[in-house]
Amino acid sequence: MLKAYALWELPLVKSLVVVMLAFTAYYLLRVKLFSRLAQICESTQSDLDDRVLYFARNLLSIFIIFFTLMTILNIYHIEISPLLAGAGIFGVSLALAARETLTDVLAGVFLIADRPVKIGDRIKIQSIGGHWGSWGDVVDIGLRRTCIRNTDGVSINYPNNQLSNSIITNFSDNKSPIRVRIRFQVDFEADIDLIREKVLELLDKNPRVLSGTGSLVVRSIGDDHDQSCVSTISLEARYRITQIRKRTEIRSEILEELLKVMKENNIPQPRLALEHAQQASPQ
Known part of the structure; x- marks a missing residue:
């Protein structure tokens, strides 16, 4: 019993026990728990949960390694306070240097957690980074950037921080028909x-x-x-559709038909100010 106690007092034995416990925790959490979670993620259509699981798995590995290292240093009576202080200073410096990257990553985590958009959604971005956005389909959502393919077929990678600060309209979540408006003008004398x-x-x-x-x-x-x-009259035609992805195509069809109707029925168009002035001036 005394020999066993004496062996336990050896720093090397304590270190080996800590390493064994760390490997056991790593095996139980990553191999058993995360493997089960990976099977659940594979059964879903979205890959967002796969990305979160990958991020959590790597974070767990870093945490176990850091905790094991700090425990072993404490066993050998090595003062870890200066190391922690140095790590804190290094972390602050790294955070300042990679501030934009960390901001994008945090915004990506919130996008994944809140799920305002999903892969395959048709969205409209009102503004992005001070510039006007556009219509598009969400192709991929990463931790730093979100890829959106606009209606021209061009894939654009938006930083998550700017995307999270923009006004986003998600038309895929809207189950009811949407209203479309077409504005045009006619002359004051039009019927x-x-x-x-x-x-x-x-x-x-x-x-x-x-x-x-x-x-x-x-x-x-x-x-x-x-x-x-x-002498103009501003009019607005309104209608509702369910095929949101065909919004522009349907609107173009209606505009063409509207142009034909106005020509066939001789609906007068607004007169230019110069033309009106010439007609109003005395001969």
């Missing part, structure tokens, strides 16, 4: 009843527009904002 009849007729004929959702409203009467035209 509004005729225009409303023709607009509602062309909206009802489009199979991709929900039946009964078309409408025409008058937005304003008078000069336009840039004062290039006078």
Whole structure:
């Protein structure tokens, strides 16, 4: 018994025990627990959980190695306070040097945790880093950057920090039909009843527009904002669709039909200010 106690007092024996306990904890957590979690992640369609699991596995390895090293140093009565202080100073310096990277990583963690967007979602970014964003599909969400393929087929990698500070509209989460608006102007002498009849007729004929959702409203009467035209009536055609990814295509179809209707029915367009001035001037 005394010999066993004497052996336990040896720093080398204590160190070996600590290493064995560390390997046991590593085996139980990473091999057993994380292997089971990996099987669950493989059964899901999204790869976000796989990324989080990979990040957690690496973080666990770093924590076990650090804890084991600090314990062994303490066994040999090596003062670890200066080492911890030095590690803290090094960590602060590293954080300052890689501030933007760490900010992107933290923003990526929040994006993964909050899940405002998912891979495959159709989103609209109102602004990104002070610049206007655009429509696009989420292709990949990483810890530092999120890849979005816009409607032109171009893949753009946005820093997660800027993406998290932007206003994002997720149309894939919207289960109800969305409303689309088309604004146009006509002359003050135009027949509004005729225009409303023709607009509602062309909206009802489009199979991709929900039946009964078309409408025409008058937005304003008078000069336009840039004062290039006078005696104008600003109109807005409204309708609802369910095919969100076809929004631009459907809108283009309706604009083409609207242009044909206006030409066929001789609907007068707003007159230019110069033309109006010439007509108003005495001969």
